[in-house]
Amino acid sequence: MYSERKFLALAQATQAKRFAELLRILILQLGNDISQVKSEYTQYANWLKFPAEKNLDGKNQTELIELYKEFRTEAGLGFERDVYLENEPGDRTESVLPTIPYGVLVHNLRSAFNVGSIFRTVDCLGLSAVHLSGYTPDISHAMLKSAARGTEKWVESKRWNSPLECIRFARENGYAIIALETGEGSVPIQNVEWPKNALILLGNEELGIAPELLNECSLRVEIPMAGRKASMNVANAFAILAYAIRSGYRF
Template sequence: MMHYEIRQCTATSCAFRFPAAEDQRSGDRCPWCGAPTQVVHRLPIVAQTAETHLSEGGRMPLAGLLDNVRSLFNVGSIFRSADGAGLSHLYLGGVTPTPDHRKLAKTALGAEQHLSWSHHRNSVALAETLRASGHVLWALETGGAAVSIFDIEAPPLPLVLVVGNEVTGVDPDLLALCARCVSIPMAGRKQSLNVATAFGIAAVILRHRCDGALGAQPSGSLESQVPL
C-alpha cells in the first residue's frame, strides 16, 4: 500500500505545512524557505475500485455532452464529477479531448477508467441521434431563457446535460435541439462559473432530483441504453 506524508517545516518562523509522497525526497526540505522538514502524519493512499466507488443507487440514466470543451483539465475534472454523481456516459464532441491523452488522467484521477465515454466529430449530429432515440437534452447556459437549476424538480429521463466551449458556449444549432436551458444563479460580480465547476454542481443537483423522484425503484432498474 502506498502512503503519503504530511510534512512541516522545522523553522518556527516558517512552519510551512504540505503533503508529499513518502518517496518524494524533495519533501525533506521546505519548498518555502529550504529548512529541514519533519513528518507530522503518514497516511495510506487507498485506491478505489469499480465495485466500491459507486453509490447504492448505481448509475442513473443521466449523461453529459461536452461540446468543444478544449481544456484537458476541465474535461478531466468533468469526468471526476460525472463519475461521482453516478452519470452513465460522457459524450465528447468536436475538439473535446479524450482520456487517451495522458494529461487528462491526472485531473480525472482514475474516473475515466470507470465511466463510459465516446467521441463524436459533430455534436449537432449526435444530438439529433440522441433525440431520435428518446433522450431529452438540457443545456447548461446563461441567458434570459435559462431557468435556475434550483427551481427544477425531477428532470425527464433519460437526460443529457449539455455544456459548451469555454469562450463561445454551446453551439447555437445544438442549443436549438435542447428542450430547456438551465443556469446556476450567481450572487457576485461574475455571472458565470468555470465550465467544469458548473457541470459538477449541475450533475450533483440533477442526480439528487432523480434520487428523490425515483428512489423507490430497485437498484439497477434505471440504466438507460446509451447510443454510442
C-alpha cells in the same frame, strides 16, 4: 536554463528537484514548449553522464512517471498526487448507487483538466456517460487522466464526429436535451423538474454553447450567480448541475 557550471554546482537534491519539475511538464503536457523542456532535461542528463535508464529516449508515459517519482524521492519531496495518483484511499470496486440515465456532451472544451474533472464528477454523482466532440481532448491526454483520477477507464465515453449526431441519437432514444447555459429563456436550477433521461450540453469556456446546438435543446438551465461575475468555470458549474440532478432525480 542553467549553465553547465551552475548546474553541476547545485546540491544533488536541487538537481533532482529540477529534473522532477521538467518531467512533470512532460507528463502533463503543460505549456507550449515541450521540445525546450526535453532539450533542457537531456542537456542536464548529459552533463551528469546519466545511464540509459534515466534518459528520455523511448520512455512511455508509465516509465516517465516512475522516473518522476524517483527524482521526487531524491529531492526529498512528498507525494505529488496530480501526476500519478489514480486510486485513492476509500475508492471502491463497485458503485454505491445505481447510475441515472443522464449523459453529458462535452463539445469544444479546450482544457483537458476541465474535461477530466467532468469525468470524475460523472462517476462521483452517478451519471451514465461522457460524450466528446470537436477539439475536446481525448481520454488519452495526460492532463485529462490526471484530473479524472482513473474514472476515464470505467465511465462510458464516446467520441462523435459531430455534436449534432450525438444530440439526434440521444433524442431518437427518448432523451431530453438540456443545455447548461445562462441567458434569456434559461430556468434557474432550483426550479427544474428533471426528466427521466437526458443529455446535458456543455459549451466552450469562452463562447458557451453554439446557437445551432442551443436550438436543439428542449430545456435551458442556469445557476443563478450571487456575485459580480456572470458565469463560472464549466467543470464547477457541471458539478453543481450534476448534484442537483442526483438530488432531485426520482427513480
